Amino acid sequence: MRKQLMAAVLIPLGLGLAGVTHAQSSTPAFQNNSSEAQRKAGNNQATAELFYMIQQLQREVRDLRGQVEEQQHQISRLQQQGRDRYVDLDQRILELSKAVESGASAAQQPAAAGASADSGRLKPTRVYRSPEPEEQKTYNDIIDLIRNKKDYDTAITRLYEFVDTYPEGDLTVNAYYWLGEVYLAKPQLEQARQAFTIVATRYSDHRKAPDAVYKLGVTLDRLGEKGEARRRMTSVVEQYPDSGAAELAKKYLDSAQG
Numbered sequence: 001m002r003k004q005l006m007a008a009v010l011i012p013l014g015l016g017l018a019g020v021t022h023a024q025s026s027t028p029a030f031q032n033n034s035s036e037a038q039r040k041a042g043n044n045q046a047t048a049e050l051f052y053m054i055q056q057l058q059r060e061v062r063d064l065r066g067q068v069e070e071q072q073h074q075i076s077r078l079q080q081q082g083r084d085r086y087v088d089l090d091q092r093i094l095e096l097s098k099a100v101e102s103g104a105s106a107a108q109q110p111a112a113a114g115a116s117a118d119s120g121r122l123k124p125t126r127v128y129r130s131p132e133p134e135e136q137k138t139y140n141d142i143i144d145l146i147r148n149k150k151d152y153d154t155a156i157t158r159l160y161e162f163v164d165t166y167p168e169g170d171l172t173v174n175a176y177y178w179l180g181e182v183y184l185a186k187p188q189l190e191q192a193r194q195a196f197t198i199v200a201t202r203y204s205d206h207r208k209a210p211d212a213v214y215k216l217g218v219t220l221d222r223l224g225e226k227g228e229a230r231r232r233m234t235s236v237v238e239q240y241p242d243s244g245a246a247e248l249a250k251k252y253l254d255s256a257q258g
Contacts, residue, residue, distance in 0.1 A: 125205050126203075126205050126206075128168075128169060128170035128173065128206065129168060129169040129170060130169070130170060131166070131169055131170060131171045135166050135169065135171060136171070138158075138162060138165075138166075139162065139171045139174070139175065141158075142155055142158045142159060142162060142175070142178070143178070145158065146178060146181070146182060152182045152185060152186055155178075155182055156179065156182055156183070159175050159178060159179045159182070160179075162175045163175050163176060163179075170206075173199055173203045173206045173208055174208055176195050176198045176199050176203075176212075177195070177196070177199050177208045177211065177212050177215075179191075179195040180192045180193075180194075180195030180196040180199070180212065180215055180216075180219070181215065183195060184215065184218070184219055187222070189219055189222055189223050190223075192215075192219045193216065193219045193220065193223065196212045196213075196215050196216035196219060197216060199212035200212045200213045200216050200232075204239075209240070210236055210239075210240035210243035210244075210245035210246065211243075211244075211245045213232055213235060213236045213239075213240070213245065214232075214233065214236050214245035214248055214249050216232050217229045217230075217232035217233040217236065217249065217252065218252075220232060221252075226256070229252075230252075230253065230256055233249040233252045233253050233256075234249070234253065236248075236249035237249050237250055237253070
Protein backbone atom coordinates (compact mmCIF):
# COMPACT_ATOMS: atom_id res chain seq x y z
CA MET A 1 0.00 0.00 0.00
CA ARG A 2 2.79 2.35 0.93
CA LYS A 3 4.59 1.63 -2.34
CA GLN A 4 1.50 2.36 -4.39
CA LEU A 5 1.10 5.71 -2.63
CA MET A 6 4.67 6.76 -3.41
CA ALA A 7 4.26 5.77 -7.03
CA ALA A 8 1.10 7.86 -7.30
CA VAL A 9 3.04 10.91 -6.06
CA LEU A 10 6.31 10.46 -7.93
CA ILE A 11 4.90 9.72 -11.42
CA PRO A 12 2.99 13.01 -11.81
CA LEU A 13 5.95 14.90 -10.35
CA GLY A 14 8.29 13.35 -12.90
CA LEU A 15 5.98 14.19 -15.74
CA GLY A 16 5.78 17.82 -14.58
CA LEU A 17 9.53 18.18 -14.39
CA ALA A 18 9.88 16.67 -17.85
CA GLY A 19 7.42 19.22 -19.23
CA VAL A 20 9.33 22.11 -17.65
CA THR A 21 12.61 20.79 -19.03
CA HIS A 22 11.15 20.48 -22.50
CA ALA A 23 9.78 24.03 -22.35
CA GLN A 24 13.15 25.41 -21.22
CA SER A 25 15.01 23.54 -23.95
CA SER A 26 12.66 24.80 -26.71
CA THR A 27 12.87 28.53 -25.79
CA PRO A 28 16.53 29.12 -26.86
CA ALA A 29 15.91 27.50 -30.24
CA PHE A 30 13.13 29.97 -30.97
CA GLN A 31 15.21 32.85 -29.79
CA ASN A 32 18.18 31.77 -31.96
CA ASN A 33 15.98 31.56 -35.03
CA SER A 34 14.66 35.05 -34.36
CA SER A 35 18.17 36.48 -33.93
CA GLU A 36 19.33 34.85 -37.16
CA ALA A 37 16.37 36.35 -39.03
CA GLN A 38 17.13 39.80 -37.61
CA ARG A 39 20.81 39.47 -38.57
CA LYS A 40 19.90 38.48 -42.13
CA ALA A 41 17.45 41.34 -42.38
CA GLY A 42 20.16 43.75 -41.17
CA ASN A 43 22.63 42.39 -43.71
CA ASN A 44 20.08 42.76 -46.51
CA GLN A 45 19.44 46.39 -45.53
CA ALA A 46 23.18 47.18 -45.41
CA THR A 47 23.65 45.54 -48.80
CA ALA A 48 20.81 47.58 -50.25
CA GLU A 49 22.25 50.80 -48.84
CA LEU A 50 25.70 49.96 -50.19
CA PHE A 51 24.24 49.21 -53.61
CA TYR A 52 22.40 52.55 -53.57
CA MET A 53 25.59 54.40 -52.61
CA ILE A 54 27.48 52.67 -55.42
CA GLN A 55 24.80 53.72 -57.89
CA GLN A 56 25.04 57.31 -56.67
CA LEU A 57 28.83 57.29 -57.02
CA GLN A 58 28.57 55.86 -60.52
CA ARG A 59 26.14 58.63 -61.50
CA GLU A 60 28.48 61.27 -60.05
CA VAL A 61 31.44 59.77 -61.93
CA ARG A 62 29.45 59.84 -65.18
CA ASP A 63 28.48 63.46 -64.55
CA LEU A 64 32.09 64.43 -63.78
CA ARG A 65 33.33 62.59 -66.86
CA GLY A 66 30.82 64.50 -68.98
CA GLN A 67 31.94 67.81 -67.48
CA VAL A 68 35.59 66.99 -68.12
CA GLU A 69 34.87 66.05 -71.73
CA GLU A 70 32.92 69.28 -72.21
CA GLN A 71 35.75 71.33 -70.72
CA GLN A 72 38.28 69.54 -72.92
CA HIS A 73 36.15 70.36 -75.93
CA GLN A 74 35.94 74.02 -74.92
CA ILE A 75 39.70 74.18 -74.34
CA SER A 76 40.39 72.65 -77.75
CA ARG A 77 37.99 75.13 -79.36
CA LEU A 78 39.64 78.08 -77.60
CA GLN A 79 43.10 76.84 -78.56
CA GLN A 80 42.04 76.57 -82.19
CA GLN A 81 40.52 80.05 -82.08
CA GLY A 82 43.76 81.35 -80.57
CA ARG A 83 45.83 79.73 -83.31
CA ASP A 84 43.52 81.11 -85.99
CA ARG A 85 43.71 84.56 -84.47
CA TYR A 86 47.47 84.28 -84.16
CA VAL A 87 47.82 83.41 -87.85
CA ASP A 88 45.44 86.19 -88.84
CA LEU A 89 47.31 88.80 -86.83
CA ASP A 90 50.65 87.55 -88.11
CA GLN A 91 49.41 87.97 -91.67
CA ARG A 92 48.15 91.46 -90.87
CA ILE A 93 51.56 92.33 -89.40
CA LEU A 94 53.25 91.13 -92.58
CA GLU A 95 50.93 93.10 -94.84
CA LEU A 96 51.22 96.22 -92.72
CA SER A 97 55.01 96.09 -92.63
CA LYS A 98 55.19 95.71 -96.40
CA ALA A 99 52.76 98.60 -96.90
CA VAL A 100 54.56 101.02 -94.61
CA GLU A 101 57.98 100.03 -95.93
CA SER A 102 56.93 100.64 -99.54
CA GLY A 103 55.26 103.91 -98.52
CA ALA A 104 58.40 105.05 -96.77
CA SER A 105 60.52 104.23 -99.81
CA ALA A 106 58.18 106.20 -102.07
CA ALA A 107 58.37 109.20 -99.73
CA GLN A 108 62.17 109.29 -99.61
CA GLN A 109 62.61 111.01 -103.01
CA PRO A 110 60.48 114.12 -102.36
CA ALA A 111 61.86 114.24 -98.84
CA ALA A 112 65.41 114.33 -100.17
CA ALA A 113 64.53 117.13 -102.62
CA GLY A 114 63.21 119.32 -99.82
CA ALA A 115 65.77 118.38 -97.24
CA SER A 116 67.77 121.62 -97.50
CA ALA A 117 64.67 123.79 -97.10
CA ASP A 118 63.40 121.84 -94.11
CA SER A 119 66.74 121.37 -92.36
CA GLY A 120 66.08 124.18 -89.92
CA ARG A 121 62.57 123.03 -89.02
CA LEU A 122 61.55 120.67 -86.27
CA LYS A 123 59.52 117.67 -87.26
CA PRO A 124 56.03 117.74 -85.73
CA THR A 125 55.71 115.16 -83.01
CA ARG A 126 52.63 112.98 -82.90
CA VAL A 127 50.70 112.82 -79.63
CA TYR A 128 50.09 109.21 -78.72
CA ARG A 129 47.14 108.05 -76.69
CA SER A 130 48.03 107.51 -73.03
CA PRO A 131 47.21 104.06 -71.63
CA GLU A 132 44.29 103.38 -69.35
CA PRO A 133 45.02 101.59 -66.02
CA GLU A 134 43.84 98.19 -67.31
CA GLU A 135 45.85 98.65 -70.51
CA GLN A 136 48.97 99.49 -68.49
CA LYS A 137 48.48 96.45 -66.26
CA THR A 138 48.06 94.17 -69.26
CA TYR A 139 51.23 95.57 -70.80
CA ASN A 140 53.18 95.14 -67.55
CA ASP A 141 52.06 91.51 -67.32
CA ILE A 142 53.35 90.88 -70.84
CA ILE A 143 56.70 92.49 -70.06
CA ASP A 144 56.95 90.24 -67.01
CA LEU A 145 56.40 87.22 -69.25
CA ILE A 146 59.29 88.37 -71.43
CA ARG A 147 61.86 89.64 -68.95
CA ASN A 148 61.33 87.43 -65.92
CA LYS A 149 59.54 84.27 -67.02
CA LYS A 150 61.07 84.00 -70.51
CA ASP A 151 57.74 82.62 -71.74
CA TYR A 152 58.16 83.92 -75.28
CA ASP A 153 55.39 81.92 -76.94
CA THR A 154 52.75 83.14 -74.52
CA ALA A 155 54.17 86.66 -74.74
CA ILE A 156 53.85 86.66 -78.53
CA THR A 157 50.20 85.67 -78.35
CA ARG A 158 49.54 88.30 -75.68
CA LEU A 159 51.33 91.00 -77.68
CA TYR A 160 49.19 90.28 -80.74
CA GLU A 161 46.09 90.46 -78.57
CA PHE A 162 47.32 93.72 -77.07
CA VAL A 163 47.86 95.56 -80.36
CA ASP A 164 44.50 94.25 -81.54
CA THR A 165 42.69 95.40 -78.38
CA TYR A 166 44.50 98.74 -77.86
CA PRO A 167 45.33 100.16 -81.29
CA GLU A 168 47.25 103.38 -81.95
CA GLY A 169 48.34 104.04 -78.36
CA ASP A 170 51.69 104.85 -76.81
CA LEU A 171 52.05 101.31 -75.47
CA THR A 172 50.89 99.87 -78.80
CA VAL A 173 54.19 101.02 -80.33
CA ASN A 174 56.05 99.49 -77.42
CA ALA A 175 54.16 96.24 -78.00
CA TYR A 176 55.25 96.14 -81.65
CA TYR A 177 58.83 96.78 -80.56
CA TRP A 178 58.76 93.99 -77.98
CA LEU A 179 57.21 91.69 -80.53
CA GLY A 180 60.33 92.25 -82.61
CA GLU A 181 62.57 91.65 -79.59
CA VAL A 182 60.89 88.34 -78.75
CA TYR A 183 61.04 87.13 -82.34
CA LEU A 184 64.70 88.12 -82.47
CA ALA A 185 65.39 86.13 -79.30
CA LYS A 186 63.60 82.96 -80.48
CA PRO A 187 65.04 83.55 -83.22
CA GLN A 188 62.40 84.05 -85.92
CA LEU A 189 64.18 86.67 -87.94
CA GLU A 190 61.64 87.38 -90.67
CA GLN A 191 58.91 88.04 -88.10
CA ALA A 192 61.33 90.23 -86.10
CA ARG A 193 62.06 92.20 -89.25
CA GLN A 194 58.35 92.82 -89.80
CA ALA A 195 57.72 94.04 -86.26
CA PHE A 196 60.75 96.37 -86.17
CA THR A 197 59.84 97.73 -89.61
CA ILE A 198 56.41 98.79 -88.36
CA VAL A 199 57.94 100.83 -85.53
CA ALA A 200 60.73 102.22 -87.71
CA THR A 201 58.46 103.42 -90.51
CA ARG A 202 54.97 103.94 -89.19
CA TYR A 203 56.00 105.32 -85.80
CA SER A 204 59.27 107.02 -86.66
CA ASP A 205 58.61 109.86 -84.21
CA HIS A 206 58.03 107.55 -81.24
CA ARG A 207 60.66 107.20 -78.51
CA LYS A 208 61.11 103.51 -79.40
CA ALA A 209 61.87 104.31 -83.04
CA PRO A 210 65.69 104.68 -82.63
CA ASP A 211 65.92 101.31 -80.88
CA ALA A 212 63.62 99.72 -83.46
CA VAL A 213 65.71 100.97 -86.41
CA TYR A 214 68.90 99.74 -84.74
CA LYS A 215 67.37 96.32 -83.99
CA LEU A 216 66.08 96.19 -87.55
CA GLY A 217 69.67 96.64 -88.67
CA VAL A 218 70.77 93.83 -86.36
CA THR A 219 68.05 91.58 -87.75
CA LEU A 220 69.02 92.35 -91.33
CA ASP A 221 72.64 91.59 -90.51
CA ARG A 222 71.64 88.18 -89.15
CA LEU A 223 69.57 87.56 -92.25
CA GLY A 224 72.71 88.13 -94.30
CA GLU A 225 71.55 91.45 -95.79
CA LYS A 226 74.72 93.33 -94.82
CA GLY A 227 74.26 96.30 -97.13
CA GLU A 228 70.72 96.98 -95.96
CA ALA A 229 71.85 96.53 -92.36
CA ARG A 230 74.53 99.23 -92.80
CA ARG A 231 71.97 101.55 -94.37
CA ARG A 232 69.68 101.16 -91.39
CA MET A 233 72.53 101.75 -88.95
CA THR A 234 73.51 104.91 -90.82
CA SER A 235 69.94 106.17 -90.66
CA VAL A 236 69.94 105.70 -86.87
CA VAL A 237 73.05 107.87 -86.57
CA GLU A 238 71.66 110.55 -88.91
CA GLN A 239 68.04 110.69 -87.72
CA TYR A 240 68.54 110.05 -84.00
CA PRO A 241 72.08 111.32 -83.28
CA ASP A 242 71.51 111.87 -79.55
CA SER A 243 70.03 108.45 -78.81
CA GLY A 244 71.69 105.47 -77.20
CA ALA A 245 70.81 103.48 -80.30
CA ALA A 246 72.95 105.88 -82.37
CA GLU A 247 75.99 105.00 -80.25
CA LEU A 248 75.38 101.30 -80.80
CA ALA A 249 74.89 101.89 -84.52
CA LYS A 250 78.24 103.74 -84.71
CA LYS A 251 79.97 100.78 -83.09
CA TYR A 252 78.36 98.44 -85.63
CA LEU A 253 79.46 100.65 -88.55
CA ASP A 254 82.99 100.92 -87.19
CA SER A 255 83.27 97.14 -86.80
CA ALA A 256 81.82 96.61 -90.28
CA GLN A 257 84.41 98.92 -91.81
CA GLY A 258 87.22 97.32 -89.84
